[in-house]
Amino acid sequence: MLVALAWRNLWRTPRRTLLSLLSIALVVAVLVFMLSFQLSVYAAMKQNTLKIFDGYAQFQPKGYISDPALDRTIAHAETLARDAVAINGVTEAAPRVDAFAILANGQRSYGAAVIGVDPERESKISSIAAMIHMGRYLGPADTDAAILGDVLARNLALSVGQKVTLLGAARDGSVAADVLRVVGLYHSGIPDLDRSILEMPLSRAQGTFAMTGRANTIALGGPSLGAVNDALPALEALGLQHGVSIVDWSTMEPAMRDAIALDISIGALLYLTLVVVVAFIILNTLLMSVLERTREFGTLLAVGMRPSLIGQMVWIELLGLALVGCAIGFVVGAGITLKLEHYGIVFSGVSEIFARFGLPPRIYPALTPASALIGPGAILLSIALGGIVPYVRVVRLTAASAMRAT
Amino acid sequence: MGAIIRCRGVEKIYRQGAVDVPALRGIDLDIESGDFATLAGPSGSGKTTLLSLIGGLDRPTAGEISVDGEPIVKMEKNRLADLRLHKIGFVFQAYSLIPVLSAAENVEFILRLLDLPMHEREARCKEVLREVGLEGLEKRRPSRLSGGQQQRVAVARALGPKPAIVLADEPTANLDSKNAEELIALMAHLNATSGITFLIATHDSRVMAHSRRRIEMMDGKITADERQDATVAA
Numbered sequence: 052m053l054v055a056l057a058w059r060n061l062w063r064t065p066r067r068t069l070l071s072l073l074s075i076a077l078v079v080a081v082l083v084f085m086l087s088f089q090l091s092v093y094a095a096m097k098q099n100t101l102k103i104f105d106g107y108a109q110f111q112p113k114g115y116i117s118d119p120a121l122d123r124t125i126a127h128a129e130t131l132a133r134d135a136v137a138i139n140g141v142t143e144a145a146p147r148v149d150a151f152a153i154l155a156n157g158q159r160s161y162g163a164a165v166i167g168v169d170p171e172r173e174s175k176i177s178s179i180a181a182m183i184h185m186g187r188y189l190g191p192a193d194t195d196a197a198i199l200g201d202v203l204a205r206n207l208a209l210s211v212g213q214k215v216t217l218l219g220a221a222r223d224g225s226v227a228a229d230v231l232r233v234v235g236l237y238h239s240g241i242p243d244l245d246r247s248i249l250e251m252p253l254s255r256a257q258g259t260f261a262m263t264g265r266a267n268t269i270a271l272g273g274p275s276l277g278a279v280n281d282a283l284p285a286l287e288a289l290g291l292q293h294g295v296s297i298v299d300w301s302t303m304e305p306a307m308r309d310a311i312a313l314d315i316s317i318g319a320l321l322y323l324t325l326v327v328v329v330a331f332i333i334l335n336t337l338l339m340s341v342l343e344r345t346r347e348f349g350t351l352l353a354v355g356m357r358p359s360l361i362g363q364m365v366w367i368e369l370l371g372l373a374l375v376g377c378a379i380g381f382v383v384g385a386g387i388t389l390k391l392e393h394y395g396i397v398f399s400g401v402s403e404i405f406a407r408f409g410l411p412p413r414i415y416p417a418l419t420p421a422s423a424l425i426g427p428g429a430i431l432l433s434i435a436l437g438g439i440v441p442y443v444r445v446v447r448l449t450a451a452s453a454m455r456a457t
Numbered sequence: 458m459g460a461i462i463r464c465r466g467v468e469k470i471y472r473q474g475a476v477d478v479p480a481l482r483g484i485d486l487d488i489e490s491g492d493f494a495t496l497a498g499p500s501g502s503g504k505t506t507l508l509s510l511i512g513g514l515d516r517p518t519a520g521e522i523s524v525d526g527e528p529i530v531k532m533e534k535n536r537l538a539d540l541r542l543h544k545i546g547f548v549f550q551a552y553s554l555i556p557v558l559s560a561a562e563n564v565e566f567i568l569r570l571l572d573l574p575m576h577e578r579e580a581r582c583k584e585v586l587r588e589v590g591l592e593g594l595e596k597r598r599p600s601r602l603s604g605g606q607q608q609r610v611a612v613a614r615a616l617g618p619k620p621a622i623v624l625a626d627e628p629t630a631n632l633d634s635k636n637a638e639e640l641i642a643l644m645a646h647l648n649a650t651s652g653i654t655f656l657i658a659t660h661d662s663r664v665m666a667h668s669r670r671r672i673e674m675m676d677g678k679i680t681a682d683e684r685q686d687a688t689v690a691a
Contacts, residue, residue: 052569059557350553353514354567354614355542357535451515454549 053360057367064340071336072376075430078329079380080387082322082426087388088396088416089318093311095410097276100307101300103239104248106145106176106270107279109298110135110290116298121150121260121267122222128266131293132172135271138289140282142273145172146266148256152219152227154199154249156207163203164248165217167256167266176272179237179250186211186235193252197231200245201238209233215249221261229259276300322429330433334440337369341441348445349453362442369441373434377427384426388418461621461654462488462511467520469506469677480506482677484520488622488656493648495665496658498674504658505626507674511656512545512624513537525621542570546615548625552607554599560610561586561595567617585613589643605636612643622654629661641667 061068101107110131112123125131125146132144148167153160170189174180179198180188189196197215209215213233221227231251239245257263271286273279279286286297301308341348348361395413398405402412467484470477481503488494496504509515510522513529522529525544529537541547554563561582568578586595589609599607608628615623625644629637645667647653657664665671673681 052566056555056557056566063557347553347555349514350547350549351555352538353512353541353547353549353553355538355540355545355618356570357538359535360570449515450513451509454514 053364053367054371057364057371060340060344060364060368061372067336067340068372071333071372072379074329074332075373075376075434076380076383078325079377079427079430080384082325082429083381083384083418083423084388084416085318085322086425087384087392087418087422088414089314090419090422091416092410092414093314094276094417095414096307096311097300097304099411100304101276102176102178103182103241103244104177104179105300105303106143106272107276107300108271108283108286109303110144110269110271110286110293110295111298112267113294113296115267115296116302119149119267121220121262124222124262124265124267125269125293125295126265127293128264128269131289131295132269134289135269135286138282138285140273140278141271141286143172143175143271145169145176145270145272146253147173147268147270148253148260148262148265149267150219150227150256150260152217152249154203154207155216155218156209156213159207161203161206161246163199163246165219165256165260166248166250167253167260167262168250169253173250173270176270179239179248182237182239183235184238186233188235189250189252193234194255195229195231196234197249197251198235198237199233199249200247201236202242202246203249204233204236206246211235217249217259219260221259222265223261225261227260229255231255322426326429326433329430330437333369333372333434334437337365337372337438337441338444340368341365341444345448345453345456348448349450349456352448352450352453358446358448361448362446365445366435366438366442369438370431370435373431377430380430381423381427385418385423388416388422391416392418459490460487461490461492461525462486462656463521463523464507464511465521467507467510467522468518469503469510469515470518480677481510481517484677484679486672486679486682488654490621490654491648491652492670493645493655493668494657494670494672495668496656496672496674497660497665498680500660501676502674503677504674506677508624508626508656508658512547513541542567543618544621546618546620546623548608548611548615548623548628550627550630552599552604552611552631554607554610554614556599559596559598560591560602560606560613563599563610564614564617567614571618581617585616586610588616588647589613590639603636604632605639608632608636608640609643612640612647616647616653620653622656625655625657625659627659627661628657629659629664634663637661638663 112125115123128146132146135141135144150165152165154163171191189198211233214230215233217229219227271279283299290297351361392415395415397413405412464484464486467481469481470479484507498504510517517530558566564585565578565582568581589612591609629640641664644655648655671683672679
């Protein structure tokens with residue numbers, strides 16, 4: 052009864068109701084689309100950045116994240132890697148030797164990270180193999196091959212086919228020295244990466260740096276970052292058995308984590324403002340409607356309707372308005388998002404800036420449960436809570452004073 | 458018959474700024490079950506105020522009021538609402554129907570508050586609308602009814618829950634003479650046939666002519682209380 056009456060009351064002033072619905076729908080549509088877009092940007096940033104080198108998670112020796120010394124190693128790396136891929140959500144586990152050496156070519160020498168990788172497994176976790184723009188990536192049969200960033204190669208005046216000498220300290224403190232043949236150069240577009248990494252075959256690196264059977268890290272891959280994140284508890288348990296830690300993306304990329312957190316905070320402030328503004332507009336409209344109907348409420352009280360029941364009716368009117376507005380806004384916002392989910396949005400002219408943040412030039416907003424529900428939920432909640440004001444106003448009415456109202 | 462309404466020493470003072478304005482000054486009144494009584498008097502004499510206090514719409518400054526034996530002056534808000542719903546029907550000068558509900562829905566709305574099952578509601582709704590002569594107009598909204606028809610809907614709404622008493626405040630004031638006379642005849646007929654008690658605040662001499670008891674008010678006091686067969690000085 053109350054619902055039917057409330058619904059009819061809403062349509063007493065169709066123009067006012069339509070305008071209110073439009074305001075709610077507009078804000079909800081904006082929230083659904085913007086949140087979908089924003090969350091997709093974060094997902095793309097994380098996915099792309101982690102895919103370049105880190106992997107979605109890593110096994111590391113305890114304390115390695117703060118002190119990545121060569122002698123902090125995972126003893127039975129292959130066993131751990133094999134056990135890791137048995138966990139649901141993890142499809143790849145690539146052990147790595149993460150060493151540091153002086154690279155030299157003739158008179159030129161530069162310090163660089165020397166990463167020992169298993170080419171086959173590594174290429175499924177890291178996109179460096181796909182960034183080779185000269186020569187080729189490491190192959191399973193390679194023994195003395197190396198690939199390096201094009202900036203590093205330029206600094207060392209190296210090109211494909213030439214030899215590079217590396218000189219560093221091995222795990223046991225001995226001198227690690229090797230001569231490798233450059234088989235490929237990669238270009239990631241990230242200057243730090245392009246000037247600081249050389250990759251060589253894992254077994255060769257283990258020999259050079261006295262790391263036989265050992266690794267410094269094991270990079271993990273899966274069908275998606277979310278899948279690996281979901282597997283973190285199982286990975287943590289496995290790590291404990293092996294005396295190592297599991298490190299997730301936010302620990303590996305704290306700068307990206309902080310940037311995303313900051314962006315979320317700024318976005319949340321903006322969205323909150325929108326929600327509060329629209330909630331105030333709707334509440335103000337309903338309060339006007341309550342004032343206009345004070346005499347009528349007096350009649351309802353006089354004929355025996357309890358004040359709380361009249362308050363509920365007003366509250367249902369408000370909630371009905373919010374629900375319909377949110378539904379319309381959701382359909383519009385989700386519709387636009389789903390359309391763009393298919394075609395993507397191209398931000399022409401900013402592809403280089405995007406690349407610096409690990410973003411592709413075309414962003415595909417994706418409708419997720421979070422992006423679909425947060426906006427409408429916030430609007431509904433704020434309007435429902437705000438509805439306490441007209442409710443209390445109505446409940447406090449006395450029949451005599453209400454009927455005297457003009 | 459016993460008193461359905463009993464007022465003892467009822468006073469009402471309205472505060473207007475710093476000034477106290479007495480609206481009722483010590484009213485003692487009994488309304489018997491089955492009465493068809495009018496409250497007459499000039500504007501400001503306290504008729505509407507007395508009706509509001511008897512109906513529990515407002516509280517007196519002093520005195521006691523009981524409806525069907527229940528003291529209402531200190532009654533809690535919700536209990537008072539329930540008492541109005543079950544025992545008191547109201548008819549107002551301005552009809553005061555819910556504009557978004559049809560004639561039948563305006564009546565049924567009150568019956569729903571009583572939690573009556575649907576078949577009982579529908580039957581009662583038909584019955585009272587027939588009693589007030591609105592058959593065939595059940596689905597019309599108030600905006601599509603004449604003033605007289607709207608006031609009949611208001612009477613039907615008041616009668617719906619089978620109240621102990623109907624309080625009417627200037628029910629004919631907004632009606633033309635034909636509709637006014639029809640409404641008076643209707644109320645008198647309902648009183649005569651169903652024994653429903655009516656207490657009507659009015660200026661209308663036609664209403665007074667139909668009443669079996671005429672209570673005169675002046676300056677917040679009852680100045681005369683006349684029955685068909687006797688006149689009692691207040």
